[in-house]
Amino acid sequence: MCCGEGTGRVKKTRAIRLRRSWVSVISLIGLASSTSGCGVIGGKIASTSDPAGDQARHIWDLFVVPVWWLSVAVFLLVTVWMLLNIVLFRRKPGDTRIPAQVHGNPRLEIAWTLIPAIILALIAIPSTRLVFQLNRDPGPGSNALRVQVIGHQWWWEFRYPEFGIVTAGDLHLVVDRPVVLSITSQDVIHSFWPPRLAGKVDAIPGRENTLVFTPEETGVFYGQCAELCGAQHAHMQFRVVVHSQQEFDAWVDKHRRPAPDPAPGTLAATGKQLFEGAAGCAGCHSMNPTYDPSTPINKILAVGPNLAYFSERQTVAAFLPNTPENLHRWIAETEAVKPYSIMAEKWWKIRAQQNQLLTPEEVDAIVAYLRSQ
Amino acid sequence: MSHSHAQAQPVGEHTTTGISHNRLMMWTFLASDCMFFGSLIWVYFAYRGRYFEPPYPRDVLDIPYTSVSAAVLLLSSFSIVMALTALERADMRGFRGWLLGTILLGALFLGGQYYEFITFYHEGLTLTANLFGTTFFVLTGFHGTHVFIGVVWLLVQWLLSYFGKLTPAHVERFFVTTLYWHFVDIVWIIIFMLVYLMPY
């Protein structure tokens, strides 16, 4: 298992580290028994076997004990019996024997009705306990952070009603502090899934679902949409940025007001002008990180993702790393980068038809503006 | 069982259960159709009361009017039984008379439903007005379609009998038709109770 690549600093408590290590050892032995050995799964940015949040950890633990081991037992029982049948009772050439015509054995049959029943009970009991434990709202008395998550084709919006802050693409959380996510959608059904932190919860228009978990490590974690939601379903990622409490407080303070304007005369200032004027970006994108916290969750704030403090974002277009090159390409060749997206259909294509595509210099200016924020 | 409609069986061959193929198939089909209406009614109930815009059920539903049309359909169940017994007695005049009565009652019900739908439309309840309009028209509309198919089927049988192609030998075939007709009646009673009579 190679682990921890590129997802940021790792800081975990000793207890969790211990628990994690014996679970990993068991799972490694288990998985190795059925496959080519080490490195079959795990250690990847989206792996459910490498939990960094309490829900994902509870689920993986339940998977290993008892589900995985009982599965191995069933697998071995059936496989060995099948192999014995094949080896012991294969007909030899010229064998014209009629074996004893056994029609059944009620005692045996009752026994193997009970065996699966017992195995299933062994799984059902801890499973049911965990079902009631997970996604339970800790109530107003707790220190839980509350965030609204809104799915759009094909990006995620995050609102912090507590602070009146809205952002997109990156969900900022605090390590070891529970979070209660209220999840819904503005268009079709999506599913919110940060595999290393928690299981998935569907984002359904007209409904509000709850996901509760506690991040247990700081760092940047991968998340994605898990319910087919149209052409760019595969490009609807998000990142969960888990901070220490101090870092998070600083982040909140900063996002309570818009970023300062770029200095006059710079390329970025030209970009701001274009953004708000000729390029038409501001029609869909707001640069203001705040919103009226009394806005209901099902009310749309803007057509496109909020772009305040864009330079801090992890991704461009909800799937590409946030580099100046990717940002440039996204604005200049929207249709090629993410076809069928609203920006490609309703902005880039229309400007292309009207021969009003931005020049490379104009794109550079907008990139400079967004990078300055 | 009369041989002419036991399709694959050679003459005189008995079915395992003693029930004719046609009758068994109709019972089975009706079980399936129960699930069809069951699903429709379930959808209706899933949205019951989630009507965000007028007109609301109490604004449009006319229970006395629909009670009369429900009675009309109920009456047709009686007349079709009379048609069946007439056919069993080989009384072809009586059969055609009662059958015609059934057809007319069915048509009267359909006309009543048509008039009801038109009235509702004028009162602003359309398919797209609110979830009541959507679920109401689709549920009762599918029932109306069943009645319509039944009326056409009975009409064909009446014509067949008129031209001498439906004889007392075909009583089993006609019995199967009556099963369908009774089923459509019963479904209406259920819909009438659940949609019209249950208070909102």
Next chain:
Amino acid sequence: MAEAAIRLEQAGYRRSAVVEWLTTVDHKKIGLLYYWTSIIYLLLAGLLALLMRIQLAQPDMHFLGPKTYNEIMTMHGTMMIFAVAMPLNAAFFNIVVPLMIGARDVAFPRLNAFSYWSFLFGSLLLWSSFLFGHAPDAGWTGYANLSSSRLYSAGPGLDFWNLGLQVLGISSIAGALNFFVTIVNMRAPGMTLMRMPVYVWMVLITAILILLAFPSLTVGLFVIMFDRYFDTLFLNPVHGGDPVIWQHLFWIFGHPEVYILVLPPMGIISEILPTFSRKPLFGAPFVIFAGIAIAFLSFFVWAHHMFTVGLGPVPNALFAASTMLIGIPTGVKVFNWLATMWGGSIDFKAPMKFASAAVWLLMIGGVTGVMHATVPLDYQQHDSYFIVAHFHYVIFGVIVMALLGATYYWFPKMYGRLLDERLGSLHFWLTFLGMNLTFFPMHFVGLDGMPRRYFTYSAETGWGTWNMVITVGAFVLGLAQVVLLLNVLKTMRRPADAPADPWDGRTLEWTIPSPPPAYNFAVIPTVRGSDAFWLEKYGDGHHDAAATDISERRKPATFHQDNPGHGLPAGVHLPKPSWWPMIVSAGLTAMAAGMVMHGTETLGSLGFPVVGLGALVVFFGLLGWHFEPAIEHEEAHVS
């Protein structure tokens, strides 16, 4: 074929081979039509899978665009379920069930032809969506409101899907009615319910499941159709509609559908294992009751597909419990099959290879199924490749493997020939290897967080390695099926010399020649017990404590099936060929196609006229059907 020609000559007909196939009402021929149509679809939908596998072989591939990928993915799933697995099962219902119960045909031969033509036309309507450049792209589950709003799925793609599935649904319901009545009403004398072959039992249960489950899909498809065409609000969240309603309707159908697909293959396994082990099925009543229990429970588990929808912990826990209950009868079946082989004299011919592999693969698919029933695990595994692995182990591993086994097993009854054993073995090993290579690593990428229905992924996810293995496996699996075709081609060039009973079979189909004559049984057999033919050949085996020699025990079969003369045996009347089933199916499909046209911009005005025309064709087709005598004998009687 010879008998059919004689029969037609007697009836004063001379028809070309094409007309004969188009108008046939013979269950054996309809079975072959079903068989080859679905095998061709298996290969086509398999090719779609290979296209997807090329796209996913490496991260960031540009072989298929996102929309094309979604179309191919949707059509692969839809066709494999509705146009391969279901009709391939129906093929064997037709080929085998009347023979197994000692009947000369099904209860409604023309309705049977109608089922086939509706399946063919409905599936062609679905396939034709590719020709118009608008294939459905919302997945085979067609989740609303992606599928129900033209805002999110513009173009006629979803209309093809919606209307095509309605036609296929009508075909399935008609087929289920037919086989229900056939099995209940047309058994040979002495064949009580508990003497029925287990396969026939499973078909009977399947017919009931189809009849009770499909209406829910029909209603769901209507709901989507009304939303798409008439702007109703069923699934429109803006006006209070709830898209989750579709999921309920779909899965109340969809979960029984899984058992509609898998119970008949379980029946096939229950026939093949005893034949090739020379032992009766261990605890046959348990296997039958397990099938009934599975069917019953299947109506109470649908929400296990919806654990992440947010129904709440109580419904989730209850549906998890009911789902786990299904694991018990499934486990019983696996153990009974293993016990059937235990102590037997097992001949691993091709059918036996496929059937015993299916038992083992069912265990894997079953174990992962229990994992999904464990709600918290499903929070992680739902809609990931772990699920894709699970249902392919069931659908390919059990259903397709068993149906391939059935092909080798019953080929003598289809064509009077035995498929080549060496090629059969090669076919099996390549398929077995290919399927495990394809579907087992999907568990790994699933646990590593790869969601299903992704048209691409980035390298940083680390999913690339296993995806390459999966793609290689998929090509092995595809190649393996070429061996089957080669085998069929090779076999069909040999003379039709298969004996009536090549496997030392246990059930009635082996008492009659291979292939059976048009009338199946010259004399309807009288059944004295379960495994009726074995009983006649070897006597009652209940008291056999010690093994005995087969050659000493074998008695001459008491079922005399040699036709003494030419033509039809006395007193046998066969159903008459008919054009009407095809005409009614064509009218029905025209109605569906008209609705699809109505939803387009260019042909919209033609839509309703075509629907009306189709309705007229259906009406007059039914009248013609009604007036045409069903069996030749009747001609003098009617009119």
